[in-house]
Amino acid sequence: MSATPRPATILEVARDAGVSKTSVSRFYSGERDRLSQHMQQRIAEAAERLGYQPNPMARGLKGGPSGLVGMLVADIRNPFSVAVMHGVEQACRAQGLSLMVCNTDNDPVLERQHLALLTSYRIEGLIVNAAGRHSEPLAELASDGLPLVLLDRSLEGIAADEVGLDNNLAIDMALDHLTEQGYRRVLFVTELPTRASSRQTRVARFESECPERQLAGKVLSLDLDDTTCLDHELSAFLDTPDGHPAAILCGNGQVTLAVTRALQARRIPLGDTGLMGIDELDWCQLVTPGVTTLAQPTDAIGQAAVEQLRDRQAQPIAPAPRHLRFTPQLIPRGSTRREQSASTTDETSP
């Protein structure tokens, strides 16, 4: 109905309090200790009266700190990303920072566009969960000195802090668990590893560790949109029993979902054929015997990312990139318990 009533400005507060705008500015720029008690009180009162709130636009124009942190998420519909984002949010809140999240939908063009938006808003740091192995604009930003944290992957030619799962450890834990449960053949299903370094790391570790454990390991990397391929490869793997119990290890939540669907479509009971996934999901305990997972400490990861940003900001001269690797938590469930499917009773007795 009415036109927007212009919010109070610093000048009005200053007039109302009978002081200079500089003092009010100081009051709001964390230089309160330079002001006398008396002045602080008068400013606080005037500001309260007028409902004053600093205008970040004007602040940003002049080059002051924006209190803004940007976050680039490759796929907002990935529960892992959302969970980490939640951790990031909490940490930002605790630090008095505001978070601006952009979803790139795995599209480099969008990424570029959002990056432009974020930088134009003078973000003080950027947390990236990007697609791809390489990003020109990101590299540029990093070399311009913008504090940067890479989530769950590294990017070629960018020396930035990295926060994520300890991928080697995760694979080791998964293989240990599967070995313990008596599986001797493992199929590692992952999305295209060319798209993310963490996937590559996992694949590499898987390939080097399987022999160590006398496991017959095989890697299947695919585009999740192509479901026929998954079906086909799954059949190929499962239809050559060779007497050894087989298990499938899924590289992330999306894969776990796709594989579980495929298995269910072929009416393959879980447990007998082992199933294990990286990333814990809502439904993992719901689908029949439960799906064993390696849960990532998403909150901790998000929080650590913000902390890294702050550290780097505080440093006058950029320190060497640090890599933080978190330990996953094994949540064992029925999908990797063989004894329950009593058909194959073997060496291990209760």
Next chain:
Amino acid sequence: MSATPRPATILEVARDAGVSKTSVSRFYSGERDRLSQHMQQRIAEAAERLGYQPNPMARGLKGGPSGLVGMLVADIRNPFSVAVMHGVEQACRAQGLSLMVCNTDNDPVLERQHLALLTSYRIEGLIVNAAGRHSEPLAELASDGLPLVLLDRSLEGIAADEVGLDNNLAIDMALDHLTEQGYRRVLFVTELPTRASSRQTRVARFESECPERQLAGKVLSLDLDDTTCLDHELSAFLDTPDGHPAAILCGNGQVTLAVTRALQARRIPLGDTGLMGIDELDWCQLVTPGVTTLAQPTDAIGQAAVEQLRDRQAQPIAPAPRHLRFTPQLIPRGSTRREQSASTTDETSP
């Protein structure tokens, strides 16, 4: 390493092109038709050369259009919210708008805070999926003339556009389906309806429609954190068989998750006891016979929200609030198919 190289300004472009900054400004403010062809070309070239990009801060300061749309999400971990958000994003992109999303975590204080941030960035419209029934700051914003769209709920004392599910229709469809499948007793489980109007609408419709269909309806509203309450009430409902087949209707995805967990903990097979949920989720087809759902057209809802915003922006004088109600899609699955377990009316089987 190096200090951030200051991006080019409008003045530099103007100098480089040998024109005035006003002309450059016009070039970027959608007034190109006021410029001669020759001038347009020169500006375009100079801008290209210098990699110029308008600074939205400075633009926002002066009061120009920000091209920004804000979105307030009550709970980012709710897949429904994320799905709608995705639709909103797409629509914004198509319109050349930027989206700024804030998660309020169902906290009024946070909501207030984020609202302040968004308004300070001069958003041109706001899409709200808020917690609570009433919001002072929101009401204020709305009466100040900010285009506002309420997602999936209305707010007391706010006359804004609303976009969401046709709740009455949804309840009708659910009850029709359950009746058809032969269920005669229905428990409607919902989160606290005091928190959202859409929940209240659904409850009201449920209560008025059950008698019409000769259904024995009962409403259970609860705080999802309190799992013991759910267990207890579920027992009470299911342990008084009275001979009539019973079903549970879940008010949203979170409830469906909680109820499914509870049922599974008590080893109650689905289908025999009916289960149906509003909101489609990843796992609904995975958990054993499949969970019947009413899927919301989330993309369409998100897109409609942005469209509403644009419409309202275009209108010089605020039109009467419009309410857009979408039709859900019934996805029937095993959890509401009785005949399959019709052989045994026995409830406690291994």
Next chain:
DNA sequence: GCCTACTATGGGAACGTTCCCATTTGATAT
């Protein structure tokens, strides 16, 4: 030829901050 009207351009004052540089105190050291 002169007034008006319109088109294409440019100058400069905002917008609300921050921050550099005063200026005004009062205290302390010489």
Next chain:
DNA sequence: ATATCAAATGGGAACGTTCCCATAGTAGGC
């Protein structure tokens, strides 16, 4: 006393835009 210094405050020039209001030219109507 005077010089020095720190603490407390204020004035005013940026920051990069937009937009109001000139200023030229150019055309048409009388």
